Amino acid sequence: MLRTPVDHRDDDAPGSFGRFGGRYVAETLMPVVLELEAGWNAAWADPDFRSDVARMLACWAGRPSALSPAPRLAQALGTAARVWLKREDLNHTGSHKINNCVGQVLLAQRLGKRRIIAETGAGQHGVATATVCAKLGLPCVVYMGAVDVARQQLNVLRMQMLGATVVPVEAGSATLKDAINEALRDWVAHPHDTHYVIGSVMGPHPYPTMVRELQRIIGAEVRHQLHAEVGKAPDALVACVGGGSNAMGLFAEFVADATVALFGVEAAGCGLHDRHAATMARGSEGVYHGMRSRVLQDDDGQLLEAHSISAGLDYPGVGPEHAWLHECGRARYLAVDDAAALAAALQLARSEGILPALESAHAFAALPEVLATLGFDRGRGEGRDVVVNLSGRGDKDMPTFAAQLLARPETP
Secondary structure, eight states, X not given: OOOSOSOOOOTTSTTEETTEEOOOOOTTTHHHHHHXXXXXXXXXXXXXXXXXXXXXXXXXXXXXXXXXXXXXXXXXXXXXXXXXXXXXXXXXXXXXXXXXXXXXXXXXXXXXXXXXXXXXXXXXXXXXXXXXXXXXXXXXXXXXXXXXXXXXXXHHHHHHHTTOEEEEEXXXXXXXXXXXXXXXXXXXXXXXXXXXXXXXXXXXXXXXXXXXXXXXXXXXXXXXXXXXXXXXXXXXXXXXXXXXXXXXXXXXXXXXXXXXXXXXXXXXXXXXXXXXXXXXXXXXXXXXXTEEEEEOBXXXXXXXXOOOSSGGGOOSBXXXXXHHHHHHTSEEEEEEXXXXXXXXXXXXXXXXXOOBOHHHHHHHHTHHHHHHHHTOOTTOOTTOEEEEEEOBBSGGGHHHHIIIIITOTTOO
């Protein structure tokens, strides 16, 4: 139940979502962040810029992405509700990440920034950034945790073939948070000619707002497509949440519509009392990576190591707008473990002929709980519609599937 107004932005605190958000950056970066804010506001108000973004997404990235019915999955789940898949896996590069990268790299060009850097976990954001840079002829450096480099070799090769320099990060847990740290250090060292393409709705203002607006096309298409199919808005939306860009892209169009239930799904890893990345379930308020949000931290405010079988959800925090949606009750956040995500990926593959990314598989793993919460389980829910964001395809995760799932003798 929504307990605070939907209009949660505070004009006196730029980039705030309730008490979350803001910008906490080094003094040397503040002029660059302010320049980015002014440049973004001017660009997004410019019909020509927005037309350029839309044209590139349509003619090159393949939008709109399909909204696919999933009747055999619905049958397997025991619901009479219609289950729909928003097919971001069909975008050029195989995920929703391309939406944000097209907009940010075009913005960088407009601002005269000729060098692009990015961080990546699962590799999909790095691939998307490298792809846009190759298209527009810009140099690209991608920071990636060494652990993720090892488990996402396909995406590392893709980035290298596209001309990007991939920098393995050995520090810390050698995963996404450490890649972000290195990218921020690079940006501090090269503030005048470099644009940092942050991959999610996180970081200092204006990034959470900017990335949300560039990803909003997901939910805007869902609204149009579902209305064309059944003449109504969805009853519920479901998406996985790491930093949270694919979920905010789906949710943003419907946040003001209280009749649409919003469900984010984070990674419970090995369990909520063991190694996990469940920031909503087990995190607390803190400041990190340029923003105030929820974070996995100890009593001294030191970041805890996150774990997920999916590299893209292996992050000890979440975007500030998600923290606000959680606190005010507008969205509900669930957590599913590694085993459930693997099982859900296999179920989707065999019911609908689609191999999802492990990140997306978390959203599918939560569907039984979502349906039960809504009262759409046990053959109920006729005439109701649930949309799941299939945020990425599973090619990149085949080594993990092979090691964890297909190699099991009992797998049929």
